Amino acid sequence: MTGRKKRNIVVIGGGSGLPVILRPLRDCNVEVTAIVTVADDGGSSGVIRNFMNIVxxxxxxxxxxxxxLLPEDFLDIFQYRFDSSDEFFKNHALGNLIIAAMTEMSGDIFGAVQKLGRYMMISGKVYPVANVPLVLHAAFTDGSTGVGEHEITIAHKVIEKLSITTEAGKQPVPTSEVLLAINHADMIVFGPGSLYTSILPNLVIPVVGKAVKESPAKKVYIANIMTQKGETDNYTDASHIKAIYHNVSKNIIDYVLTNTAVVPEDYIDYQKWNEISTQVKVDTNEDRKLGVTPITGDFLKLRDQGAFHDGDKIVRKLLDILDNKIK
Incomplete structure (x- = not known):
């Protein structure tokens, strides 16, 4: 409708899942804010984090x-990952080094990201959930514990409880902009992304979880297409919701979007995508018992011998919810 004020959509997560819906949301008539986890300690990000002590x-x-909104050629350069025998540059993405440089220049990751966002002509906002790198802690059902996202992921154990601290062991403090975005949101979307290492690391920050709980926004969880080995084995969509309730707060989700299109077993390269085990099953009865409205459909995109969300289909459904076409 012409002249209607843009609605605010906040997307919370991290990893490779978040961009799946950010790109199509960018082209819709909404204000988009991405709140991004800062607990990653593996790969290029982990090396830079350890060397420079930055997010x-x-x-x-x-x-x-x-x-x-910049041309794809420029974005390809920003995303370029060095394939070099040099021990420092090997496997580093150029964009990671630029963010690190701008953070060192300004002494503030939040300000650096906002400035870079202007340079990159982003349509929306990108907010690190905190200004300092955070450390993920997991208590496993076997009584053991794990510290750090990478260690927790490779442990391949069932997680009982998740918590997060600063590297000094203190409770994280999100920026005021993060809390304002949540408070002013018309919709808050969780994911898509890894439950325990992309979505929950944001929500288990007590102040963030409380702000989300108290927000009048419509809250939507995008269930994973596949389970993750050692983390969400045998999880249904309702199991994911229960994990969020257990780690954050009950009744923090209004809708769950779950894919029902069948993933062909002979298509998936399980060695290439070694975190994938089985397709997440839908349990609409349990969803409703949890106070969540299930929305099912074909949200599947098959590519690169893996199963992913179709961002365009997901965003169309999110807008239907926002426009009250789905109760």
Whole structure:
């Protein structure tokens, strides 16, 4: 409708899943804010984090690229990952180094990302959930514990409880901009992304979880297409919701979007995507018992011998919810 004020959509997560819906949302008549986890300690981001003691830049980089209006040729350069025998540059994405440089120049990751967002002409906002790198802590059901996203992921154990601290062991403090975005949101979307290492690291920050809980926004969880080995084995969509309730707060989700299109077993390269195990099953009865409205459909995109969300289909459904076409 011409002249209607743009609605605010806040997307919370990280990893490779978040850009799947950020790019199509960028082209809709909405204000988009991506709130991105800063607990990553693996790969190029982990190396930069350890060397420079700054927020890991990888998830931030992907969010900036997804919302950027610059030509694809430039974005390809920003995303370029060095294939070099040099021990420092090997496997580093150029964009990670640029974010690290700008952070060092300004002494503030939040300000650096906002400035870079202007340079990259992003349509929306990208907010690191905190100004300092955070450390993920997991208590496993076997009584053991894990510290750090990478260690928790490779442990391949069932997670009982998740928490997060600063590197000094203190409770994280999100920026005021993060809390304002949540408070002013018309819709808050969780994911798509890894439950325990992309979505929950944001929500288990107590102040963030409380702000989301108290927000009048419509809250939508995008269930994963596939389970993740050692983390969400045998999880249904309702199991994911229960994990969020257990780690954050009950009744923090209004809708769950779950794919029902069948993933062909002979298409998936399980060695290439070693975190994938089985397709997440839908349990609409349990969803409703949890106070969540299930929305099912074909949200599947098959590519690169893996199963992913179709961002365009997901965004169309999100807008239907926003426009009250789905109750």
């Amino acid at each position: 890991p830049p990888g998830d931030i980089r992907n969010a900036l690229v997804s919302l950027s």
